[in-house]
Amino acid sequence: MKERYPKLEINLSALRHNVEEVVGACGEQGVSVTGVIKGVTGLPEVSKVFAEGGVKIIASSRLEQLRDAKEHGIEKPLMMLRVPMMSEIEEVVSLCDYSLNSEIAVLEALNEEAAKQSKKHSVVLMVDLGDLREGFWNKNEFVETALRVENEMDSLYLAGIGTNVGCYGSILPTVEKLEELVELAKIIETKIGRKLDIVSGGATSSFMRIIDKNIPKDINSLRMGEVILLARDLWLFYGYNVDNLRKDVFTLKAEVIEVKSKPSHPQGEIGVDAFGKKPLYVDRGLRNRALIAIGKVDYGDPSELFPKDAGIEIMGASSDHTILDVEDYQGSLKPGDILEFDINYASLVYLTNCKNVRIAFCED
Numbered sequence: 001m002k003e004r005y006p007k008l009e010i011n012l013s014a015l016r017h018n019v020e021e022v023v024g025a026c027g028e029q030g031v032s033v034t035g036v037i038k039g040v041t042g043l044p045e046v047s048k049v050f051a052e053g054g055v056k057i058i059a060s061s062r063l064e065q066l067r068d069a070k071e072h073g074i075e076k077p078l079m080m081l082r083v084p085m086m087s088e089i090e091e092v093v094s095l096c097d098y099s100l101n102s103e104i105a106v107l108e109a110l111n112e113e114a115a116k117q118s119k120k121h122s123v124v125l126m127v128d129l130g131d132l133r134e135g136f137w138n139k140n141e142f143v144e145t146a147l148r149v150e151n152e153m154d155s156l157y158l159a160g161i162g163t164n165v166g167c168y169g170s171i172l173p174t175v176e177k178l179e180e181l182v183e184l185a186k187i188i189e190t191k192i193g194r195k196l197d198i199v200s201g202g203a204t205s206s207f208m209r210i211i212d213k214n215i216p217k218d219i220n221s222l223r224m225g226e227v228i229l230l231a232r233d234l235w236l237f238y239g240y241n242v243d244n245l246r247k248d249v250f251t252l253k254a255e256v257i258e259v260k261s262k263p264s265h266p267q268g269e270i271g272v273d274a275f276g277k278k279p280l281y282v283d284r285g286l287r288n289r290a291l292i293a294i295g296k297v298d299y300g301d302p303s304e305l306f307p308k309d310a311g312i313e314i315m316g317a318s319s320d321h322t323i324l325d326v327e328d329y330q331g332s333l334k335p336g337d338i339l340e341f342d343i344n345y346a347s348l349v350y351l352t353n354c355k356n357v358r359i360a361f362c363e364d
């Protein structure tokens with residue numbers, strides 16, 4: 001059988017290394033890792049490496065992905081990351097050990113459903129410290145709700161509290177920000193007369209506090225995907241040294257279908273492109289170009305792909321084609337050749353979600 005393309009190759013040895021490094025670094029500072037699998041659309045092979053590498057909880061924003069993990073025999077506790085829809089309460093309770101929450105109506109529905117299923121469902125209450133996505137904004141309401149869960153909702157267990165930063169509002173997980181979460185945890189702990197199991201201080205961006213070794217001591221959990229899967233963002237955006245983490249977990253391979261010398265500026269009257277946009281075309285004269293058989297449908301945005309070979313530049317794309325400038329590429333290209341690309345979180349999410357893209361696993 002001929003190999004089929006496009007293909008996303010996943011190096012499980014590299015992934016295993018990253019899980020162990022991140023779990024180890026967090027462990028030294030009293031922080032457990034919740035492994036977030038939504039970046040790879042919940043591929044069970046990835047969840048399995050997460051579980052074997054020592055993450056405490058497997059988490060996703062999508063129930064389908066958590067169900068996949070369970071059906072593939074992963075025995076770690078499962079956490080629903082996105083605050084539940086009212087329409088999915090029954091499955092949240094039957095499938096997940098934990099859910100993140102920010103609405104009293106949802107908590108009431110979870111409590112009722114958990115009673116019906118004779119279960120105790122664990123909840124982590126989310127507080128919004130300025131990023132303006134999910135979470136209670138009013139701190140009194142937040143504390144009051146925690147007390148209501150603790151004292152009045154018999155089928156729920158108040159496992160802890162958490163926050164999310166660096167998602168919508170681009171807020172940084174500074175020590176001061178995380179101390180705000182710790183303060184709220186202390187207020188709640190005093191009122192309920194016990195420690196909370198989980199004080200969850202954010203996602204990959206909070207790993208900066210682990211690297212700096214200044215995470216407030218009462219933060220005992222982080223929910224992370226990107227730094228384990230790709231380890232790109234902390235270096236790229238904040239200059240953090242993550243040299244100990246491998247950047248070669250994912251390699252995208254796409255097949256060349258046409259190689260021709262063509263003008264770089266379209267010829268004729270310019271209207272709109274396949275997506276109704278009016279891009280700017282730079283006239284660089286006649287250039288050698290290659291077409292590869294992969295497009296926006298597969299990865300979203302061509303600027304989120306990074307050619308591994310020198311001398312290859314991405315010019316643009318339509319649904320099913322990507323156009324490369326290969327004028328400066330050393331070597332010859334012909335139909336059937338395979339080109340390799342690094343990817344980032346955005347393209348990873350699309351590629352793993354796409355039926356046209358074959359997923360292949362390898363080891364070192």
Ligand SMILES: *Cc1c(COP(=O)(O)O)cnc(C)c1O
Nearest residue numbers: 036081164203204223224225226
């Ligand atoms: C996606 C998500 C995470 C993980 O984000 P990364 O940046 O990939 O680490 C953590 N918490 C919540 C609530 C999320 O939705």
